[in-house]
Amino acid sequence: MVSIKDVARDAGVSPQTVSNCINNPRIVKPSTRALVTDSITRLGYTPNASARRLRTQRSNTIAIGIAPVSYSRVYDRLLHALATEADANDIRIILYKTDSYQDELRQFNALTAGGDVDSFVLTDTGHNDPRIDWLIEHHQTFVLFGRPWGLDDMYDPDVPWVDVDGRHGIAQMTRHLILHGRKRIAFIGWPGLSGTGMDRRLGWQETMLDAKMASAEELAGLCAEAEDDITAGQSACAALLERNPDIDAVVCVSDTLATGAVMAMPAGANITVTGFDNTVSAQSLKLPTVDQPLAQSAHEIVRIIQERLDSRTSQTGRDESRAAGEHHILLAPSIVIPE
Amino acid sequence: MVSIKDVARDAGVSPQTVSNCINNPRIVKPSTRALVTDSITRLGYTPNASARRLRTQRSNTIAIGIAPVSYSRVYDRLLHALATEADANDIRIILYKTDSYQDELRQFNALTAGGDVDSFVLTDTGHNDPRIDWLIEHHQTFVLFGRPWGLDDMYDPDVPWVDVDGRHGIAQMTRHLILHGRKRIAFIGWPGLSGTGMDRRLGWQETMLDAKMASAEELAGLCAEAEDDITAGQSACAALLERNPDIDAVVCVSDTLATGAVMAMPAGANITVTGFDNTVSAQSLKLPTVDQPLAQSAHEIVRIIQERLDSRTSQTGRDESRAAGEHHILLAPSIVIPE
DNA sequence: CTGTTAGCGCGTTCAA
DNA sequence: TTGAACGCGCTAACAG
Numbered sequence: 001m002v003s004i005k006d007v008a009r010d011a012g013v014s015p016q017t018v019s020n021c022i023n024n025p026r027i028v029k030p031s032t033r034a035l036v037t038d039s040i041t042r043l044g045y046t047p048n049a050s051a052r053r054l055r056t057q058r059s060n061t062i063a064i065g066i067a068p069v070s071y072s073r074v075y076d077r078l079l080h081a082l083a084t085e086a087d088a089n090d091i092r093i094i095l096y097k098t099d100s101y102q103d104e105l106r107q108f109n110a111l112t113a114g115g116d117v118d119s120f121v122l123t124d125t126g127h128n129d130p131r132i133d134w135l136i137e138h139h140q141t142f143v144l145f146g147r148p149w150g151l152d153d154m155y156d157p158d159v160p161w162v163d164v165d166g167r168h169g170i171a172q173m174t175r176h177l178i179l180h181g182r183k184r185i186a187f188i189g190w191p192g193l194s195g196t197g198m199d200r201r202l203g204w205q206e207t208m209l210d211a212k213m214a215s216a217e218e219l220a221g222l223c224a225e226a227e228d229d230i231t232a233g234q235s236a237c238a239a240l241l242e243r244n245p246d247i248d249a250v251v252c253v254s255d256t257l258a259t260g261a262v263m264a265m266p267a268g269a270n271i272t273v274t275g276f277d278n279t280v281s282a283q284s285l286k287l288p289t290v291d292q293p294l295a296q297s298a299h300e301i302v303r304i305i306q307e308r309l310d311s312r313t314s315q316t317g318r319d320e321s322r323a324a325g326e327h328h329i330l331l332a333p334s335i336v337i338p339e
Numbered sequence: 340m341v342s343i344k345d346v347a348r349d350a351g352v353s354p355q356t357v358s359n360c361i362n363n364p365r366i367v368k369p370s371t372r373a374l375v376t377d378s379i380t381r382l383g384y385t386p387n388a389s390a391r392r393l394r395t396q397r398s399n400t401i402a403i404g405i406a407p408v409s410y411s412r413v414y415d416r417l418l419h420a421l422a423t424e425a426d427a428n429d430i431r432i433i434l435y436k437t438d439s440y441q442d443e444l445r446q447f448n449a450l451t452a453g454g455d456v457d458s459f460v461l462t463d464t465g466h467n468d469p470r471i472d473w474l475i476e477h478h479q480t481f482v483l484f485g486r487p488w489g490l491d492d493m494y495d496p497d498v499p500w501v502d503v504d505g506r507h508g509i510a511q512m513t514r515h516l517i518l519h520g521r522k523r524i525a526f527i528g529w530p531g532l533s534g535t536g537m538d539r540r541l542g543w544q545e546t547m548l549d550a551k552m553a554s555a556e557e558l559a560g561l562c563a564e565a566e567d568d569i570t571a572g573q574s575a576c577a578a579l580l581e582r583n584p585d586i587d588a589v590v591c592v593s594d595t596l597a598t599g600a601v602m603a604m605p606a607g608a609n610i611t612v613t614g615f616d617n618t619v620s621a622q623s624l625k626l627p628t629v630d631q632p633l634a635q636s637a638h639e640i641v642r643i644i645q646e647r648l649d650s651r652t653s654q655t656g657r658d659e660s661r662a663a664g665e666h667h668i669l670l671a672p673s674i675v676i677p678e
Numbered sequence: 679c680t681g682t683t684a685g686c687g688c689g690t691t692c693a694a
Numbered sequence: 695t696t697g698a699a700c701g702c703g704c705t706a707a708c709a710g
Contacts, residue, residue: 003687014697019689029695046452051687053389066419076409081435092455092509095432097422116431215641216700228425284568318602342703353681358705368679390703395685
């Protein structure tokens with residue numbers, strides 16, 4: 001293992017000069033800097049991460065939980081996007097398991113106390129999420145992926161988040177269908193009070209009303225609910241078709257439900273089914289679907305984390321040089337139309 | 340942040356004694372140990388991971404890659420199983436992105452040189468995988484999840500692996516169908532020379548031949564190939580049914596293909612479709628499927644990594660106290676029959 | 679069984 | 695602009 005000393009000896013300078021070349025290149029004379037960087041590449045030197053963390057008391061590491069069963073179809077894509085963004089910013093990602101809130105708090109404790117981690121990404125937060133309280137109480141840096149629907153003030157500066165505007169995505173999709181001559185457009189959503197689910201349904205509802213495609217009462221009849229699995233989608237769609245034989249499109253809140261809806265279609269029916277998430281299922285069935293901008297989400301998440309860590313470091317009264325950006329980010333998804 | 344010194348002062352002992360209580364409890368007198376552990380819990384002390392790693396030169400961290408598009412439907416479940424196992428063994432998991440082999444090698448270099456990571460889990464290895472060569476050449480500890488089908492000697496002691504016996508799983512499923520009166524059992528597999536795919540097909544083929552359900556020529560007619568997506572599964576199954584109207588069961592190499600096969604079924608047909616992976620799709624459609632023992636896989640992976648790291652540490656000639664276990668592990672999956 | 683000493687590799691503070 | 699000293703928190707060696 002090659003250390004900073006080896007580089008220093010090779011370049012004929014002191015170890016501190018090498019350190020400066022890496023962390024503060026401007027204060028080193030260009031000629032010596034060239035000498036040092038040359039040695040670095042030649043010896044294949046990489047700073048020891050543990051030593052650096054020990055010294056700086058910053059781990060530059062984001063923790064993200066993995067649940068026993070994936071609640072979202074795009075979770076692995078989010079992970080990849082985050083890993084990509086982290087790589088570009090010289091940040092590491094640590095994975096921890098999440099079985100229950102209680103277990104997760106224990107992990108929070110271990111990860112932060114050990115100095116392994118200095119920020120968290122929380123996905124699928126619930127009403128009155130105890131994790132948020134814990135993190136705020138312990139002055140930890142974190143960002144939610146998904147809005148904190150339960151919160152009184154969604155724009156609480158203590159609770160930053162990045163989310164994708166599902167309502168806008170579904171609205172775009174509905175408009176697309178209308179522009180292509182569809183008139184009786186139904187919707188299959190999730191049951192219950194899920195913020196994400198209700199938000200997406202609004203996208204359909206508002207667009208339909210705005211375009212005067214149906215009255216509010218008619219919309220109630222054009223709307224069904226189903227748990228997020230194929231069979232539920234299938235029966236919901238079948239019931240919908242029975243009630244409204246003239247349906248010519250079905251907008252679904254997820255690709256999973258859309259797959260079920262396709263199965264409920266009578267042979268030869270000219271009814272468009274659309275999904276949400278741009279999963280391989282939708283791609284394979286050539287369904288129009290809504291694509292979440294995950295790379296961009298990851299970018300914003302990492303940006304917010306960095307800004308928050310920076311502002312915490314320089315806790316002197318003076319303002320930071322660069323102003324912090326917005327810490328509540330709603331990104332617009334795009335619709336994907338096959339062929 | 341509470342350090343080992345604080346605990347030592349609180350308990351009235353030296354820092355070294357505290358350290359011993361944590362890492363070598365047996366050599367500390369029980370009475371003082373009680374004193375120390377009490378202080379530890381009262382102060383909420385957790386050792387600083389970076390300092391420990393710097394000192395011990397062991398990171399106790401496993402790196403695992405995440406691909407832009409998940410090649411396996413069980414990847415997130417594997418991650419959760421690994422995270423669970425790691426948690427139980429006081430090991431951390433770092434996630435890195437994998438876009439190409441070249442990029443992955445660069446990551447290997449950064450992660451190992453920085454001392455962040457001292458072992459790797461490789462998933463979906465290909466023929467002549469350059470990553471394996473790199474890791475061996477750089478004396479890194481690693482374990483494959485999945486057999487190295489391309490290798491001349493699959494039991495090369497330098498290339499440890501953990502895999503699930505897909506052939507056995509499919510054979511079990513085929514036997515189950517036969518025992519429940521199915522006679523004309525077809526198979527839909529993946530095209531090409533994928534080791535995993537050919538292995539699973541063998542499970543069906545051998546069982547059918549052994550049970551004298553069909554001749555080798557008939558089996559060829561009962562077998563179809565499709566890329567791993569729903570639509571391909573659907574058309575493959577439709578073609579199969581056309582060729583063999585008397586089929587009464589279809590064994591599929593994946594839940595995805597099984598989903599497609601279900602869509603190809605004429606209404607009211609009494610044909611059983613089975614899948615592989617026990618995904619939510621199979622559960623929702625109530626398809627018989629094959630469940631991979633991922634928790635056990637993760638357990639074996641971590642065990643092998645630990646044993647290899649230990650044996651590397653004590654590289655004195657003398658044998659290690661405990662004998663190392665087997666480093667090529669083939670686990671049996673189980674079949675899941677709904678209802 | 680316990681305490682003392684030393685150093686893992688790095689970055690920051692001073693002095694030159 | 696560069697170099698010397700110091701310490702981040704911990705543990706492996708030894709001394710007591």
